[in-house]
Structure formats: C-alpha cells, structure tokens
Amino acid sequence: MRHETQATTRQAVTWDRTTYDVAHHPDLGPEPLRRLSAGETAVIRLRGLLEPPDFDRARRRALDLLGSASTVNYSNGSLTTVGPYLAAHLDRLDPYFEQSARANRRMADAGFDLPARVRAALRRTFGLESLQPAREPDGRAYGEAVIRLHADGVRNPLHNDHIARDAQGTGLSLAGVVRQLSCVVCLQECDGGGELITYAKPWEPRDERWKVPTELGYRAGVVEGVPRHVFRPQTYDVYLINPTHYHEIEEVRGATRTTLGFFLGFTDDTLTRAVAWG
Numbered sequence: 001m002r003h004e005t006q007a008t009t010r011q012a013v014t015w016d017r018t019t020y021d022v023a024h025h026p027d028l029g030p031e032p033l034r035r036l037s038a039g040e041t042a043v044i045r046l047r048g049l050l051e052p053p054d055f056d057r058a059r060r061r062a063l064d065l066l067g068s069a070s071t072v073n074y075s076n077g078s079l080t081t082v083g084p085y086l087a088a089h090l091d092r093l094d095p096y097f098e099q100s101a102r103a104n105r106r107m108a109d110a111g112f113d114l115p116a117r118v119r120a121a122l123r124r125t126f127g128l129e130s131l132q133p134a135r136e137p138d139g140r141a142y143g144e145a146v147i148r149l150h151a152d153g154v155r156n157p158l159h160n161d162h163i164a165r166d167a168q169g170t171g172l173s174l175a176g177v178v179r180q181l182s183c184v185v186c187l188q189e190c191d192g193g194g195e196l197i198t199y200a201k202p203w204e205p206r207d208e209r210w211k212v213p214t215e216l217g218y219r220a221g222v223v224e225g226v227p228r229h230v231f232r233p234q235t236y237d238v239y240l241i242n243p244t245h246y247h248e249i250e251e252v253r254g255a256t257r258t259t260l261g262f263f264l265g266f267t268d269d270t271l272t273r274a275v276a277w278g
Helices: 031-037 052-063 093-109 114-126 205-210
Strands: 002-007 014-021 043-047 070-074 077-082 130-133 146-150 156-159 179-188 196-202 228-231 238-241 245-249 257-266 273-277
Touching (some): 031 179, 052 179
Parallel strands (some): 014 043
Antiparallel strands (some): 043 238, 179 257
C-alpha cells in the first residue's frame, strides 16, 4: 500500500490517493471502501487487479464496440459512451432499458467480459458478500458498464453523481442505494491532460444554487477553498472514487482517453453487498 499526497494550492489541507498492489496483497477487506465512502481518501488505485494478458485482450475487444458509441450533447459538454448512461435517461426509462439490453448483448457477442472480470476481482479484493449487475424486481437489467470516450479537446465539467437523489420519484430500486462508489478502468490514457480532479466535498441540497441552468454540472464557486486531488490515470489502472463528491476531468490532448466505468451501489452501511450499473 502506498499513500500519495497531492497538495492543494488553495489551502494547506491535503487529500490523498492510496495505491494498493493487489497482485501481492489481494485481500484488503472492506476498510478501504469505508474510508473512500466516508471521504477520508480521494482515490483508491488498484495495481495488478487483472493480469496483463487478460487486460490486453479486453482492450482489443473493446475496439470492436466503439462503432456503437453514441453522444449526448449539452451546451457546455458532451457524453460519448458505448452503452447508455443512466443519469442521462432518468426521464426516459423505457428507452434506457431497451438500450441497456442491446449494449449488454453487444458486449457479450464481442466476448467483452471485462465488467464481469472486474466485478469478480473487486469482490475478492474487498471481501464483498455479493456484487452483481443491477436488476429491477421485474427483471429489467441495467447496463453492466459504459465505455467512455474523451476525444481530443473534450473535458468533463464539474459535477457529482448521486443516484439516490436523482432517481427519487422514478420508482427505480436504485433510489434506495445507501452508499455509492464508482469504479473506472483505464483502457487507454491520453497524450496530455485528462486529469481527474476530485474534491473533498460531497453534494449538499444547498449546493443547487450553484447548478448551471440547462447545462451539465455546477459552477466552480461550489468548491471554492475545498481541498482537491489531481490524478492522471494510466493505461492498466483500475481506480475507485466516491462520485457523490464533486469531480471533473480536464481537457484531453491527443489520443482519446478511453475508460470502462460502472457504479457500485451498497444496500447498507456495512459495504459488503452491492449492485453495479453503468
């Protein structure tokens, strides 16, 4: 385990990233997840979670899926993904579940089993009792993961992801999630930029005054003076963040920043049983 401190220029307080070499220390137990959920650490970086040959095979198969990518445009940004992003479809749930079923089939047909491999590895590493793809009680399956593409010149504005807030009133079972984390696999790093900046501040209802109307995300004032951590993921990195904290991705330069991502939703504070969705 290695603690890596990223000092903030805003104030003397620091917020750290923790790196674990799980190839040599594969049994971490749930404590790292508890610290991440509680906001005590900024990023969990897992080295050696997957064998390089498995990773390289998954990267090649991911290329076969990029032709099915779609883009949701906002006036201040865009989301380009393979597989639908739930938060962008909460007002159109029937199309979301139809798109999810197609995306899950495409991944299976391409032999792209990286989401299942990563879930199994996380289950072992953190001693989880269960970690399964999310389903509604009526059997509707959520997308298992999304492949996210940040091309040259693309950035991701300051935002947070909070399914228990966003799914209220939809009837979705995910509205009952108690804790939410995010797992990201870096399939291809970019040549420059593309840093993840995460802030030591979770969303609060009063923050809505900083929301950008009709656009994606929040104005920078919501995190003024808050400690932050800057992390530039490299190919082969697997990392977790608490997405209910504010975060953003800097503008990408050169090669497309390509990641696989899914959320983890925990059903109670023990952080031992979770479901996953894209």
